[in-house]
Amino acid sequence: MRLRSLILVICVLLVTGCGGNYRPSNPNNLCTIFEENEDWYAAALDSQKKWGQPLQIPMAIIKQESSFRGDALPPKDYLLGFIPWGRVSSAYGFAQVKSAAWSDYLKETGNWGADRDDFDDAMDFVGWYMNKTHKINGVSKWDAYGQYLNYHEGWGGYKNKSYRKKPWLVKVAKKVKRQASTYGAQYRKCKDDLNQGFWNWLF
Template identity: 40%
Template sequence: MRITVLVLLLALGGCATAPHSINNVCSVFDQRDGWITDWYSDAKQAQQAYGVPVPVLMATVRKESGFKARARPARKWILGIIPWKRPSSAYGFSQALDGTWDRYKRETGHWAAKRNNFGDAIDFVGWYHRKSYERNGIPLNDAYDLYLAYYFGHAGYARGDWRSNAAIRNYAAATQKMANQYAAQLRSCGR
């Protein structure tokens, strides 16, 4: 009995930490392929549900949270010593904002979804990218523009808010590069 509990606690503890080698999607999937969680299956389900390729989904999560379940934006500090508010309500693997997450749950009926659950978060990313396709005509394999819409929101993307923000355009380019790299890696590891 004690051994079973110890194994379960160790396995659950491993789920709470970010995988190692996050720049290699095959390695990420290998590290999270078990009886408690199977990230590859979760990503494939999101791909099937929304039509967004697995490499685009995974590159978005990689860029947003580094695959950290409880990621949050850094707090602001007053006088460098007093912790203050966070700049947004972004949280979890997908860094979804409170209001957008609530809308996702309402529209999909996934009322129990949690932002720190990988399966729920990757489904959210697929859902959001699908909305970007429907509202802004962004191809589902275009990680660059999908990331811009993800960051600025659908209306902000349509207005072109991203045009004056070189830093976010660089993030979007890095996301596209990561998606391309992940696609090549997936082909090489037979997934």
């Protein structure tokens, strides 16, 4: 067994080691992110192959939701403005998935061992959600703007156009669209090098 293969096995067994707490040195550059962490690139490719979305969109969504922090939590809530009262929602992890949505994902996919603070699982969740958005509301998997509005408001909220009453959310969705576009342009330039490096690392 080659040294790299042995290291990969050890990483899987330890879970928290070998990049488990990885944070991108330059979160605005998709090539740098994937060059630094080939496990994340593998997860992005797996999600893309499974659910059919371009990988730059879930990466842009995750960047917006958690800044690539696996332990990200929503802001604290306060009673009467000063008494700590839990969190404003049950969202958690890389993709800031609420407990109810996560439960639906687990039931529908059967991925019972998944965790919200695991990047592979977060990527798979976003791909699953984007695929459902396409089926339910007809939003293209290439439409980062529409996909993010669905992601934030839910399928029913999007149908009811709840985002029209939230100009701040529209601005955020446009930001995600710009980030996805930037990521896509970057990825097209480094895709071949990434793939060559990935296969060399794997074998």
